[in-house]
Amino acid sequence: MKAYLLGGRPLVFPFFSGALRYDCAGCEAPCCKGAALGIGSSRELVTIQQAQPKAPLFAVPSFHQSQRLALQTPAEACWFLDKKRRCRLERVLGHLAKPAGCRLFPFVRFKNAGETVVVLPDFLCPLLVGAPTAVGPASHDGLALEIHQAQVGRSGHKELPVPRDLPWGDAMPLERRVVEEAERHLFEESYVPYAELQYLLALASLGIDGKEGAMRKVEESLRRFIGASEVPSREAVREVVALTGVLRMQASSLPRREVPAVLVALSVMVGVAEHLRGAVRTPRTTVSIWEAHLPLLYVLAHLGSRPVVKSGVTLREAVGELPTVRAPLLKVLDEVERNGRRGVAQPLEDILRVQHEAFAAPLSADAVAMLHGLGRVLLRACTFVPL
Ligand code: SF4
Structure with a gap:
């Protein structure tokens, strides 16, 4: 470049x-x-x-x-x-x-x-x-x-807010590399290989060795959770790939190691959106889902990870900022707090499944609204440990 x-x-x-x-x-x-x-x-x-x-x-x-x-x-x-x-x-x-x-x-x-x-x-x-x-x-x-x-x-x-895991001095070379690599992934059938590369590049910037296949697992678990089998068209994948650098900047505060999984969740949601009856897909479809549903995408991206409450923060405090809080969400948050104290911690998906009825696929509008709330709390108060 x-x-x-x-x-x-x-x-x-x-x-x-x-x-x-x-x-x-x-x-x-x-x-x-x-x-x-x-x-x-x-x-x-x-x-x-x-x-x-x-x-x-x-x-x-x-x-x-x-x-x-x-x-x-x-x-x-x-x-x-x-x-x-x-x-x-x-x-x-x-x-x-x-x-x-x-x-x-x-x-x-x-x-x-x-x-x-x-x-x-x-x-x-x-x-x-x-x-x-x-x-x-x-x-x-x-x-x-x-x-x-x-x-x-x-x-x-x-x-722009600084990424939570890298100063701009280290994050910007990563961002430039991600954009440079976009051209090679424009015509792929799935967004996952590009996300995989972004994930490994982010880990390399953090000095961590990564394993191949993490993003494939993210996609599998979130598809299972929301009950979505729709495959995004090649045009949709191309648009998400081309817009990736912009979307990463729009969500610049997200940890760089976490953002590829959130983008995988976006690519699945774009695929679902374009298959809705009467839907017209344009690049703005991708951007509008990213802007309106980021907390939900954040939850879906972390179903296979263990949430850990940051020190000095309480979930009850964070939840106080939500406009409405329903009982199943409070139970999930209590479980997230307990989970951090367990010897063998559970992934987020298992914590949500405890509230089986509330978060069963296909998700109800109520469930999605609660996941938005959960995402906002997790963004503010938790970090994630990949399992
Ligand atoms: S017509 Fe459009 S491009 Fe021309 S001055 Fe007005 S806003 Fe600007």
Whole structure:
């Protein structure tokens, strides 16, 4: 992977070059409805003011959590969006006349990860997964040029949470390697081999020897637990592989050794989602499941592991933050606490099976809601020992 700099700091795209593309011509322009126009230079502001003199009255102090000045456009449509859903500024005055935020969109989420600046996309854009390429607007070179022309600052970006098991100095080379390896796994039938590699790479970064086959076991146990036999299509696997680096950054606080199993759980859930009657799968299916169901995926990823309550934390405290707590969940949490004191500890799946009725496959909506709660508690209060 080529190295890029932003004001002397490493600039990282957590997806391979060409992986994420967009097609404005075939899009309903959600980015131009209620969008904030992120202003990169006074020249851009002058252009906007000439076309729309009162626009400065709608200034807002930040753009996508950055310190960039922005103008808030109407929810219905930007002043410059024409009937054919094209930008008038671009059509009349050229690409560079558009505000910087629009030129960068959807790659507008700049985050600090230690010394590195990470570029994440905004999934308001219906991004498509493309083939690797070194040239063109979707390439790393193309994005880096746009970022340079938009004068994105080297600092002032929000911090990404540090992974719980590695400092950024060690985690970032791992993340880059994971993205580099994605291309080799794009056309596989299953996500598991790529997860296996991520797992072994994470263990190597931690100085631990790993055994092959751990991710296969994760997949088997979670399929058994939720009663899911649906196989994700090759396109779905390809999308999860291409998005992996971004998803890993979105969940940057997760321990790097644990995140591959959580991604295996995601790939199974994406397979289930695309087989639902009437479902339409796009890359956003993957992202939305990741964002909405991460605590559930976390539980499913750890069914075969032994939960251990962190010292200085009580589960009762952690559970106090949940909106609702049902009796079976409380029993599971009591059992998790007792489990840590046992000579021979049980895996999470066995602890859940004690509440046989509540967590029998196929899972009820109540059971899934409780697993979400359990996941939130485990994320906050437990670590896991693989069995
Ligand atoms: S300035 Fe152009 S690209 Fe930006 S939101 Fe308005 S219409 Fe869309």
